[in-house]
Amino acid sequence: MIERNHTQDDMMESLVEKNKKLIEDITDSYPKKVSKERKTHLVVIDPSEEQHIMADVATIPGIMTNRGCSYAGAKGVVFGPVKDILHLTHGPIGCGYYTWNTRRNLAEPEEGYNYFIKNCFSTNMQEKDVVFGGEKKLYGAIKEAYEIFKPKVIGIYATCPVGLIGDDIKAVAKKAEEELGIKVITVSCEGYKGVSQSAGHHLASNTLIMDIVGTKELENPTPYDINIFGEYNIGGDVWLVKDLLQKIGYRVVSVFTGDSKYDDLAKAHRAKLSILMCHRSINYTNRMMEEKFGVPWLKVNYIGITSTIESLREMAKFFDDPMIYENTEKVIEEELMKIKPRLDYYKERLKGKRAILFVGGSRAHHYQDLLKDIGMETIVAGYEFAHRDDYEGRKIIPEIKEAPHHKILDTYHFERVTEPAYPQEKIEEMKSKMPDHFMNYEGMMVHMEEGSIVIDDFNHHETEELIKALKPDIFLSGIKDRYVFQKMGVPSRQIHSYDYSGPYSAFEGAVNFARDMDMAINNPIWKEVTPPWKK
Amino acid sequence: MECNNTERKYLTVNPLKTCQPLGAVWACLGIHQCMPHSHGSQGCTSYLRMQLTRHFREFIPTTTSSFSEAQVVFGGVGNLKQAIRNILSIYKPKVIGISTTCSAETIGDDVPGTINEMRASGEIPEDVKVFTASTPSYVGSHVTGFSNMVKSAIETFAKKSSPNGKINIIPGLLSPGDLREIKRILKIMGIDAIILPDISDVLDAPMTGEIHLYQKGGTTISEIEDMGNSIATIVLGREAGIAPAESLNEMYNVPYEVLPLPIGISNVDKFIMKLSEITGKPIPYELEEERGRLVDMMLDAHAHWYNKKAAVFGDPDIVEAIVGYANDLGINVLYALTGTYSSEWEKTVKSMVPDAYVSSDSDLWYLKEQLDKKPVDMLFGNSHGKYLAKEYDLPLLRVGFPILDRANLQHFPIVGYKGTAWLVERTGNTLLDYKDAKSPEHLLELIM
16 A cells, blocks of 8 residues: 655655656666666656657567557547548457547537447458458448448548558548548558557548548638647537637637537638647647648647636737737636636645656646646656657657658648638738747646656556655556556546546636546545554 | 438448457456467557456556567567567566467467477476467457467366366356356355356455555466366356367367356256256255245346346347346347357357347347337347437346446346346346336335
């Protein structure tokens, strides 16, 4: 049982020195080759030196990793939440099955649109399909899906065997489009591509830009049209954010891709600005949107109260409009008033509690802000599938050497194809008012406290050792760890899916989060772990 | 949702199965200090760990060979070797159970050959046991994967020396609570048994404040070795267990009996009587009492479920057992559906409910289409049925795998007379809760 009493001894040695020694000890316990490799993925924040971290390289075979695959990134993360696309997994049953309703991308049915989000569609490939090819089955499945469900759009996602046997899913899609008169998009996101789900984000972004964005025109454009990028509406997050933005006067053209529709994504190029939540999963799309359609983007964070306020104010600066400025301040004031008493209650109960954060996308970064808002601190933060720029900021991108696995992930560059909604000079003027870090993401490390630990592709062994040594008050991670460290007596909650709770975004979400932290940490059952006769 | 009913040949919608690797890992978890290793891309491992964790709410340790393009082009043997070295040094298991994924199978990696080579070179020490199974997702289902892995454990480890007077039980994909109940029955009857695999004390470990990569439970290798010396094997659930029992029979002449999962009074009777018949042990009065209490409960509450119409779906063995349970209660099963194809299963279930639609190559969309035409009063099945339950306003009795949206159910047995009694309680009272929720106030009755 982990006893959580933070003694004075902690202060004696400098935290930086202490934690450096700790991670040295943890990695030294590995076989030599593994130790050497893992050392490059663990960093103790030390402002006195220039620090780098290794990321986006293959996981060491045999290590219990939390990483997923390319298919998980493309179908599971990016395309899965689009509610009116009939998502057809081409492959054996497992992959489709595992992405069936497992990511809590809440979405509402809408009049006049298909709603397929609760269903799992698969070609359920059998051995004979792997031997003789699966194209016939894929085409048959598309046709049957069309006959039963009358979808306007079908998405096809390829799994491992499809790439290995060489099914031409693009050709099948083309044939189906011609014969059925519907749109069929494809993503060749075979699981072995790349080193994590990150490859799937890249591949899905390519499909978004090549086949979807820019194919429809936005009716009645307004000066306040925006896109929300990298927001998948876990537990309803985007609904709270959308509500705030609409109160201020913005119009949300599309969300990539929480509670989203094909038609809205197709019109995204007509927005004036895209705001980006999850940097890793969809920054590719933002870059291509800027090149192809001239839509600028802003890295924001709506997890945490301070971050939400800062994000709203920076957005207002971009539009530089008296109405927007005024409404922004009004909304901030109103929302703060609404949550204050409830938040104060939890802050009192959570004061000084320390967290370990291990969550993908930008969550390990964002949640630090929210924890700070409720009086907690983050002592370790790590990502599953991040790249170096998520840790060290976009300035590092030119320095990142291209690994062999990057070569198969086509990176497209575009000439401008449409005139942007604002002339380029106007956009440049708007951008010039923004602080640089908003347009040029600084990464997570620069915002972390001295002595805190950053870990890439965290694994079971490292987590166990860190928890034993650092005795956190809470471990925030995903389902695969959720019950592991709880058994050690460490309160634990899922920050991928919020343990069936949420939303955690914006102002109300912060209160929900604080409530859930209190529920986990101050749960009376923790007192019962040791039987009274053993106390 | 508006839709047109149609016959489908190519498209699966809302499947009643998942892939072999999940079942293979499940089986490995029931072997003492075994690290399940999945040879293929890490996504497979990530997914099945996620699903098993959600179902059991427990630590599911598994490792992966972490394939990327290089491995699918040049072969994954190098990664397998590296993985085994790392597993041995970092996780120190007594046993490693290796299953394969689609990608490894499609490129044709020689897993057993690689292990033999590592064994011969001394890289795998004598005291660490390894067994392997071929488990591509494009064959069968998670039930097949479970069966293949258990079969491999037997083929790899079982031996023949002197008779041990024990019986073997292959319990299929039962929950930890169910396994506990089976062990309690065996204890009452004074029977020594080897249960393979046994996930109790692994996937229902107590909260102690300590972490154990390997929990105290699981079938030991010496127990598996001893299985060749047993009097007989009882297979609970044909689809998950018959292949391993057949292997053991072919190897060492251990006879086997295939029984339905002991859920429902007649299925439990069969189990108890078979135990008695094989071992020569009498059926103790204690069990007769439990049975009597169960019959009493069923009579006391029969009006709540009698003549209700039901659909049953999920893994084949549990569906078969629940159909038997429903027959005992006088519930009419109109649909019995699974996604793990087996003509033998279809024949058996059809003989139990001749008027029902029985299919082992079905999915939940099929059930949806049928409910439009011929409705039922209740559903027995896994959590995926909750959307149908909502749409057709039906009570859903959650049984089988996966149960993702209710907590703690895996701790409570539904096997044996006691387990069946609890299922009977759930069946009757769920229907009453449903009735109360639907009743207008003036018809809400206190005396049922």
